[in-house]
Amino acid sequence: MFLPENIDLAHSEKYILSIRIGSNSFMFTISDPENPGNFCFRETSFTAGNKLTENIQRIIFDLNFLTQQFLSTNVVFVSDNYESVPQKYYIGKQVEELYYFTHTRPEGEAQTILSSENVSQRTFTLYPVNKSLYEFLTRNLYNPVFHHHSDLLTQYWRKKKQLGDSEKRMYLYFHREQMDIYSFVGTQQIHSIGYKGNHMNNPVYFILKTWEAVGFNQVEDYLFIAGQYDSGIIPSLKEYLKHIESYTLPSEVHLWNEDATKAPLDLLVLSL
Numbered sequence: 001m002f003l004p005e006n007i008d009l010a011h012s013e014k015y016i017l018s019i020r021i022g023s024n025s026f027m028f029t030i031s032d033p034e035n036p037g038n039f040c041f042r043e044t045s046f047t048a049g050n051k052l053t054e055n056i057q058r059i060i061f062d063l064n065f066l067t068q069q070f071l072s073t074n075v076v077f078v079s080d081n082y083e084s085v086p087q088k089y090y091i092g093k094q095v096e097e098l099y100y101f102t103h104t105r106p107e108g109e110a111q112t113i114l115s116s117e118n119v120s121q122r123t124f125t126l127y128p129v130n131k132s133l134y135e136f137l138t139r140n141l142y143n144p145v146f147h148h149h150s151d152l153l154t155q156y157w158r159k160k161k162q163l164g165d166s167e168k169r170m171y172l173y174f175h176r177e178q179m180d181i182y183s184f185v186g187t188q189q190i191h192s193i194g195y196k197g198n199h200m201n202n203p204v205y206f207i208l209k210t211w212e213a214v215g216f217n218q219v220e221d222y223l224f225i226a227g228q229y230d231s232g233i234i235p236s237l238k239e240y241l242k243h244i245e246s247y248t249l250p251s252e253v254h255l256w257n258e259d260a261t262k263a264p265l266d267l268l269v270l271s272l
Helices: 009-014 052-062 092-100 131-140 149-159 197-201 203-213 233-237 251-255 258-262 265-269
Strands: 016-021 025-031 039-045 072-077 083-086 111-118 123-130 144-148 168-174 179-185 188-195 222-227 243-246
Touching: 016 265, 025 052, 025 265, 039 258, 052 131, 072 149, 083 092, 092 111, 092 123, 111 131, 111 144, 111 149, 123 131, 123 144, 131 144, 144 149, 149 168, 149 179, 149 188, 149 265, 168 203, 179 203, 188 203, 203 233, 222 233, 233 243, 251 258
Parallel strands: 016 072, 072 144, 168 222, 222 243
Antiparallel strands: 016 025, 025 039, 083 123, 111 123, 168 179, 179 188
């Protein structure tokens, strides 16, 4: 896998490496904080199944430059399995008990429950990762920092509010793996959920059910849609909701290079 000429990994310590792992995909970006135009995005895919760890190991061994020392190394896990726990209920030594209180513990697969703090929302995000994969990444990457993709997007949407603090807003983000829904009142997130698989066959139904569940108004409140979605979704939603707008990539991304416009929003957030 070739890299652009403006990325010089003989000086890897000046770049930010961000890796994104989905159920059947592996992506990474290499960005230069001093020169945003030096941005590289690459991706590969594999068959979904029970061999995620083996696939990721093979890719990282093949692309051994990913194990070099970078200014920072991020690993983003993409999944619809996560739980947001209010700060006052969070106990670090009991993350497994907290997570499996609302989720089914899988059989035959050892998992590690990771947690990340969202200071602005006063919450912790808990999410499961294959234990052998987590241990492999910890051993082979240079001081990796782990993220759940929903956490990165929550922080981004909060900072990018278009309306007054009293307004209610819902953001939809469509990507290959799933559809994510984030609901805010002002700067406070009140709900988030991810849908994948069969739910993606009729996204309008799940969007409207979530809209109703969070108590949003069809005439007064706002819906923003981002990512790769079917062109028929907006006309269908406009039959029920008044304020719907497409949300494009951050304007500065278009000034970087073509690679940057292809990267998922959660990876771009780590370079903004």
